[in-house]
Amino acid sequence: MSPSSASAPGVDTDAGRRARRPWTPRRIALAWGAAAFLATAALSSGPGISREEASVLAEAGAGPAGAGPTRLRPPLPAALSRVTEAVAVRVGLPHLVGYRLAPALCTGLLAALLALLAAAVAGAPAAVIAPALVLFAPRLLHPLLQAGPAAPGAALAVATVFAYRRAVLARARAARLAAAAAAGVLFGLALAVQLEALALLAAFVLHAGFLALRRSVRPADPEPGPVPGEVPTVRPHPRSAWTALAAMLVLGPLLAVALWPGLWADPVGRLRDALLAIPGDAPAASLGAPLAVTVLALPASLVVAFAGGLAHALARLLARTTDARERQDRLLLVVAAVAPLAAAQAGLVPRGPGPGPWLASFPFLAALAAQAAVAAGRALWPAHARPIRLALAAVAIAPGLTGAIHAWPDLGASWGELAGGAPGAASRGLPRHHGEVSPLLLREIAARARTGARVRWAATPPAALAVLAADGRVRPDLALAASLDECDIAVVPVSGGPRQDEFQIWAALRTRSPVAGVFLDEVPLAWVYARPGAWR
Amino acid sequence: MAPRLAAARAVAGRAWARRPAGGRFAAGVFAAAVVLAGGMGLGFQAALPSLLPSRLDWRATTALLERDVRRGDALVVSPAWAERVRMIAPRGLRVLASSRPASDAAPFGAAATELEGVRRVWLVSLSGAPGFSWAPELELLARSAAPEPPLRVGELQITRFELSHPDLPLATLGDAFAGARVELGGAPCAADGPRFRCAASRSEVEVESAVVDVQGVPRPCLLVKVAGEAAPIRITFPAVRVGRSLRGNAGLAAAPEGDAVGSLPLTIAVRVAGEEAAAVQVEGAGWPTYRVDTGRWAGERHPVSLELVAPADRAVCLQAVTLP
Numbered sequence: 124m125s126p127s128s129a130s131a132p133g134v135d136t137d138a139g140r141r142a143r144r145p146w147t148p149r150r151i152a153l154a155w156g157a158a159a160f161l162a163t164a165a166l167s168s169g170p171g172i173s174r175e176e177a178s179v180l181a182e183a184g185a186g187p188a189g190a191g192p193t194r195l196r197p198p199l200p201a202a203l204s205r206v207t208e209a210v211a212v213r214v215g216l217p218h219l220v221g222y223r224l225a226p227a228l229c230t231g232l233l234a235a236l237l238a239l240l241a242a243a244v245a246g247a248p249a250a251v252i253a254p255a256l257v258l259f260a261p262r263l264l265h266p267l268l269q270a271g272p273a274a275p276g277a278a279l280a281v282a283t284v285f286a287y288r289r290a291v292l293a294r295a296r297a298a299r300l301a302a303a304a305a306a307g308v309l310f311g312l313a314l315a316v317q318l319e320a321l322a323l324l325a326a327f328v329l330h331a332g333f334l335a336l337r338r339s340v341r342p343a344d345p346e347p348g349p350v351p352g353e354v355p356t357v358r359p360h361p362r363s364a365w366t367a368l369a370a371m372l373v374l375g376p377l378l379a380v381a382l383w384p385g386l387w388a389d390p391v392g393r394l395r396d397a398l399l400a401i402p403g404d405a406p407a408a409s410l411g412a413p414l415a416v417t418v419l420a421l422p423a424s425l426v427v428a429f430a431g432g433l434a435h436a437l438a439r440l441l442a443r444t445t446d447a448r449e450r451q452d453r454l455l456l457v458v459a460a461v462a463p464l465a466a467a468q469a470g471l472v473p474r475g476p477g478p479g480p481w482l483a484s485f486p487f488l489a490a491l492a493a494q495a496a497v498a499a500g501r502a503l504w505p506a507h508a509r510p511i512r513l514a515l516a517a518v519a520i521a522p523g524l525t526g527a528i529h530a531w532p533d534l535g536a537s538w539g540e541l542a543g544g545a546p547g548a549a550s551r552g553l554p555r556h557h558g559e560v561s562p563l564l565l566r567e568i569a570a571r572a573r574t575g576a577r578v579r580w581a582a583t584p585p586a587a588l589a590v591l592a593a594d595g596r597v598r599p600d601l602a603l604a605a606s607l608d609e610c611d612i613a614v615v616p617v618s619g620g621p622r623q624d625e626f627q628i629w630a631a632l633r634t635r636s637p638v639a640g641v642f643l644d645e646v647p648l649a650w651v652y653a654r655p656g657a658w659r
Numbered sequence: 660m661a662p663r664l665a666a667a668r669a670v671a672g673r674a675w676a677r678r679p680a681g682g683r684f685a686a687g688v689f690a691a692a693v694v695l696a697g698g699m700g701l702g703f704q705a706a707l708p709s710l711l712p713s714r715l716d717w718r719a720t721t722a723l724l725e726r727d728v729r730r731g732d733a734l735v736v737s738p739a740w741a742e743r744v745r746m747i748a749p750r751g752l753r754v755l756a757s758s759r760p761a762s763d764a765a766p767f768g769a770a771a772t773e774l775e776g777v778r779r780v781w782l783v784s785l786s787g788a789p790g791f792s793w794a795p796e797l798e799l800l801a802r803s804a805a806p807e808p809p810l811r812v813g814e815l816q817i818t819r820f821e822l823s824h825p826d827l828p829l830a831t832l833g834d835a836f837a838g839a840r841v842e843l844g845g846a847p848c849a850a851d852g853p854r855f856r857c858a859a860s861r862s863e864v865e866v867e868s869a870v871v872d873v874q875g876v877p878r879p880c881l882l883v884k885v886a887g888e889a890a891p892i893r894i895t896f897p898a899v900r901v902g903r904s905l906r907g908n909a910g911l912a913a914a915p916e917g918d919a920v921g922s923l924p925l926t927i928a929v930r931v932a933g934e935e936a937a938a939v940q941v942e943g944a945g946w947p948t949y950r951v952d953t954g955r956w957a958g959e960r961h962p963v964s965l966e967l968v969a970p971a972d973r974a975v976c977l978q979a980v981t982l983p
């Protein structure tokens with residue numbers, strides 16, 4: 124028997140069974156979810172701890188007493204990290220990995236949900252592409268690896284959009300109400316992760332309003348085809364979007380308050396305080412700043428893919444031949460992608476050094492880009508659409524992947540080629556990171572600091588130091604210097620902002636020459652200064 | 660020329676007429692843009708290491724500087740972020756560092772007063788690095804005699820500039836701070852280690868000699884901090900060599916989370932040997948300069964006082980030198 128006949132019809136072999144088993148969206152989502160979780164968990168000990176992450180770790184119980192949060196914010200990210208850390212430490216994993224298992228789980232969930240969403244709006248091929256467009260960009264992967272609201276916030280944003288979409292498209296009343304309730308619950312969870320999720324509500328209001336307007340102006344849109352897996356019985360209810368919105372408005376805040384003990388005493392007052400505290404003390408973003416940061420921080424190929432996806436969706440929205448469901452889907456993805464960016468422009472998200480604060484935009488941009496890649500493959504060469512779309516996806520993600528490998532573990536310091544990489548970004552005065560002490564520097568200090576040296580960790584939060592010390596990444600004999608005057612070694616992150624701490628260290632140690640540093644493409648990210656004799 | 664243009668138009672017209680249908684055309688443009696951007700990204704990443712100096716380049720630069728550096732030399736690096744140079748610069752060589760990118764107005768990321776006391780400048784340039792600017796080179800060319808041709812050390816370019824009119828102060832008032840007297844409203848302030856502290860009914864004042872971040876540049880200066888209400892402060896330096904003029908700068912120190920918000924005005928009165936030389940108004944953001952004529956006392960040693968009403972809840976960085 125020749126090998127080719129082994130999988131002939133009617134012959135039951137392993138190869139034959141494999142050939143018949145298609146890559147359904149669910150299997151693709153499962154594969155993406157598992158791969159994303161395992162990869163982010165494996166990589167989680169790499170990047171340094173930023174100031175923002177340190178405040179989450181402090182809230183989760185890391186660090187000395189009193190190192191807790193400085194502003195009122197939703198408790199779920201810290202609670203999740205606390206749980207995963209407790210479990211991880213029992214099985215012998217490092218503390219930092221434990222805290223970061225929560226975002227790793229959420230990243231897995233995000234990848235799976237994004238694959239499902241992309242499949243729902245553009246078929247299984249888009250499910251293969253979409254998660255890669257988010258996970259293989261260093262500046263998008265970086266917040267997903269860190270403990271905090273980024274990963275759960277993005278995952279819950281996708282889940283809420285998915286549930287809302289089901290509620291809008293459901294034909295049976297029970298299914299519609301169940302999906303609306305799910306959307307409400309997921310929206311409540313999203314609010315308990317980050318208050319910026321409120322932007323989603325604005326997106327849904329826009330979507331529902333547009334649908335209502337469209338129905339009143341053009342009632343004769345082409346009839347949508349049946350939803351895969353559903354028996355077409357009746358048309359979707361015209362007010363289904365408003366049902367889902369009502370569920371979100373009622374269930375969302377209720378659940379968020381229920382999960383947030385800090386609000387119980389005075390829910391309205393404290394919620395207002397928390398909302399007002401979101402932007403922090405940083406100066407307001409100038410017009411177009413979030414968009415400019417996105418364009419400069421991401422690889423150009425991803426920027427083009429995202430812009431192409433957005434343009435494709437807008438073109439399809441305006442086309443007369445687009446059926447009602449496709450129009451609904453595309454509009455939903457567009458408003459969900461734009462809402463976090465608009466919130467960032469309005470100053471309603473915490474300000475950070477990269478696109479992390481509006482990370483929730485990118486899954487939707489990725490879904491739109493995947494949809495555009497699938498459509499491009501089909502339009503360019505229908506007979507060979509699959510290799511074309513895969514090639515397009517590979518070209519789009521390759522610079523991000525190689526950039527992440529090059530910048531590792533300092534992913535937060537990398538910038539796209541439109542900014543000129545890290546050197547070009549430093550020349551423009553763009554921030555280098557958010558106060559992280561690179562793990563590479565910790566290794567250097569462990570190897571070369573004098574025994575018993577007193578170290579001054581300028582601008583490094585106590586919770587970050589506590590976690591690093593608990594994991595043995597800070598040598599146990601090194602003491603914490605109480606003041607600048609008594610330190611032997613000083614570690615200074617160079618984030619691109621004012622360097623008053625560093626200049627004081629110059630005066631205290633009577634030197635301006637660092638003994639060690641961490642660089643990304645020659646751009647310094649952190650320095651170590653030492654008194655004579657304190658550095659071997 | 661006209662027939663060629665017509666032929667080109669005809670070719671373009673035919674190509675346009677034969678363009679694929681709308682969807683296919685758009686798909687082609689999208690695919691081409693993604694491929695182009697992806698290729699550009701990979702190409703940039705592959706090329707970047709070859710544009711930046713290697714460790715060997717830096718080591719060779721150290722050897723060169725150690726051999727040729729003299730007293731009164733300073734080192735400028737371009738772009739300003741390439742601060743690895745501070746790790747390799749020989750001891751005693753002044754490195755003019757800045758955390759800000761250079762601009763035409765401030766080529767070293769700093770004001771021209773950075774070159775006080777400097778006779779020769781070594782410019783270490785990463786001319787292939789993204790974001791490189793010729794501004795420091797042009798500024799130094801304008802201030803110097805004809806430089807020697809640049810020396811190429813791998814990806815580093817080293818040029819030595821002899822300043823044609825070096826700015827050599829007679830005395831820097833901050834250097835005499837240890838022996839200074841500080842008064843608040845006429846009452847002397849007590850020395851508390853390296854600083855002076857005093858309190859009046861509604862103000863608390865602290866004056867120290869420090870290196871302070873003003874607009875991203877490390878400024879060695881007298882740092883005056885006032886808590887409570889604005890207060891009149893006098894700082895007197897004994898036996899200063901006085902020249903024809905006194906030049907100084909003042910600016911607001913950066914807050915830990917960002918640049919100082921707002922700008923001065925600040926009135927500074929300069930007294931020499933107990934007589935008022937002049938009172939000047941220092942205005943503007945950044946690091947504005949003031950200058951006072953002290954020609955009457957030129958060539959003599961006298962006590963020099965700076966009097967100012969420091970704004971409340973701000974940290975003012977104050978610098979002054981006497982010039983021949």
